[in-house]
Amino acid sequence: MKSIAVLGSTGSIGTQTLDIVDRFPDKLQVKLLSASKLSDKLLAQIQKYKPEYVYLPKKEDIKGVNLLYGEDGLKEMADLCIDLFVNGIAGINGIKPTYLLLKAGKRLATANKEAVICLGEVVGDRYNGIIPIDSEHSAIFQGLKAGDKKEVKRIILTASGGPFWNRENLDGVSVEEALNHPKWKMGKKVSIDSATMMNKGLEIIEAHYLFGIPYDRIEAVIHPQSYVHGVVEFVDGSMIAHISPTDMRIPIGYALSYPDRWEIYQKTANLWEYGKLEFYQPDEERFPLLKLAKQCGEMGGAYPTVLTVADEMAVEMFLKGRIGFNDIYKVVKGVVEAVDFPPPKTFEDIMEIIKGTKAVFNKVVSVF
Numbered sequence: 232m233k234s235i236a237v238l239g240s241t242g243s244i245g246t247q248t249l250d251i252v253d254r255f256p257d258k259l260q261v262k263l264l265s266a267s268k269l270s271d272k273l274l275a276q277i278q279k280y281k282p283e284y285v286y287l288p289k290k291e292d293i294k295g296v297n298l299l300y301g302e303d304g305l306k307e308m309a310d311l312c313i314d315l316f317v318n319g320i321a322g323i324n325g326i327k328p329t330y331l332l333l334k335a336g337k338r339l340a341t342a343n344k345e346a347v348i349c350l351g352e353v354v355g356d357r358y359n360g361i362i363p364i365d366s367e368h369s370a371i372f373q374g375l376k377a378g379d380k381k382e383v384k385r386i387i388l389t390a391s392g393g394p395f396w397n398r399e400n401l402d403g404v405s406v407e408e409a410l411n412h413p414k415w416k417m418g419k420k421v422s423i424d425s426a427t428m429m430n431k432g433l434e435i436i437e438a439h440y441l442f443g444i445p446y447d448r449i450e451a452v453i454h455p456q457s458y459v460h461g462v463v464e465f466v467d468g469s470m471i472a473h474i475s476p477t478d479m480r481i482p483i484g485y486a487l488s489y490p491d492r493w494e495i496y497q498k499t500a501n502l503w504e505y506g507k508l509e510f511y512q513p514d515e516e517r518f519p520l521l522k523l524a525k526q527c528g529e530m531g532g533a534y535p536t537v538l539t540v541a542d543e544m545a546v547e548m549f550l551k552g553r554i555g556f557n558d559i560y561k562v563v564k565g566v567v568e569a570v571d572f573p574p575p576k577t578f579e580d581i582m583e584i585i586k587g588t589k590a591v592f593n594k595v596v597s598v599f
């Protein structure tokens with residue numbers, strides 16, 4: 232029996248993680264649940280899974296479990312004896328839990344790319360034990376097992392291209408249109424990032440830190456069918472591609488069962504049902520956030536964090552109707568060009584960069 236903690240249990244990744252617990256009650260036991268607040272959804276999960284612990288950012292009135300809360304609670308959580316921590320928190324709220332769990336040497340399966348990116352410069356060497364949940368990174372993680380790291384020529388991350396990959400004019404895109412992802416049902420932030428293709432840019436930076444592969448050997452390719460999730464190309468010309476149905480429970484299940492494989496997906500997926508598989512080069516003129524993300528990754532230092540924070544704030548403003556879809560790029564670029572932070576050396580430096588970026592963002596966005 233593997234004990235697990237599910238951070239972000241009420242979100243898209245969290246609920247799909249719990250779906251797998253339902254399928255394998257003899258293999259997985261939920262020891263901790265965590266969300267941003269005590270919602271009805273979280274209460275129902277507590278009743279169903281009866282975790283020993285719940286972590287919440289603030290104190291709440293809750294009975295029958297050990298409630299950990301606030302800063303001290305986060306530290307206590309990181310010290311708990313739990314076999315696997317699954318991080319499905321969205322955005323930069325996941326940074327501190329990720330940092331504390333890595334520092335405490337815990338086994339971590341993470342979908343929280345924002346934390347990996349922001350912490351990359353200071354804890355990159357501790358990423359070896361992480362099991363990635365993002366489907367592309369899970370694909371690469373599995374593909375890398377086909378050879379030695381020094382034999383890797385390139386890794387390729389596929390992108391569905393989101394709802395607009397073949398739409399010419401992106402002026403006046405509505406929130407509803409941008410949230411309407413053709414292939415995946417995900418949380419709002421990652422859905423908008425997919426529509427701008429920032430998600431692929433963030434994933435390139437995430438892959439750089441997780442796998443220690445230089446940027447000039449990481450590529451993104453548009454694959455609208457979303458059956459091929461990632462490809463590892465070795466020096467002998469072999470390309471090991473990961474193909475699976477478009478179902479996040481497959482990479483989540485792999486992270487939960489690793490190093491074993493369980494019968495996560497019961498149907499037989501016939502390749503002929505997939506039909507034609509297409510691949511296109513991303514258009515960085517129409518999706519400039521992809522290009523900006525790659526530049527920030529290559530510049531390193533504070534830039535990956537600045538990019539992540541500015542994007543999260545810009546997406547939030549777009550969702551609230553305060554800025555337009557194309558303004559997301561303009562604002563994020565404005566912030567990246569306005570900052571001049573020294574490279575972070577410690578976790579505290581990263582917190583300072585986040586604070587500084589928020590202040591710069593508010594100035595930049597005030598003219599929109």
Ligand SMILES: NC(=O)c1ccc[n+]([C@@H]2O[C@H](COP(=O)([O-])OP(=O)(O)OC[C@H]3O[C@@H](n4cnc5c(N)ncnc54)[C@H](OP(=O)(O)O)[C@@H]3O)[C@@H](O)[C@H]2O)c1
Nearest residue numbers: 239241242243244266267268320321324342343417418421
């Ligand atoms: N969804 C996907 O298919 C998918 C695929 C690949 C990668 N990812 C990545 O996975 C991460 C999560 O995405 P998602 O789509 O699952 O997001 P989501 O549906 O918006 O869920 C976010 C979760 O994080 C929780 N949360 C927010 N702040 C928290 C805090 N301070 N402490 C504890 N929990 C907190 C939320 O709790 P409340 O409900 O209480 O607010 C919610 O449970 C993102 O980094 C995303 O890029 C997602």
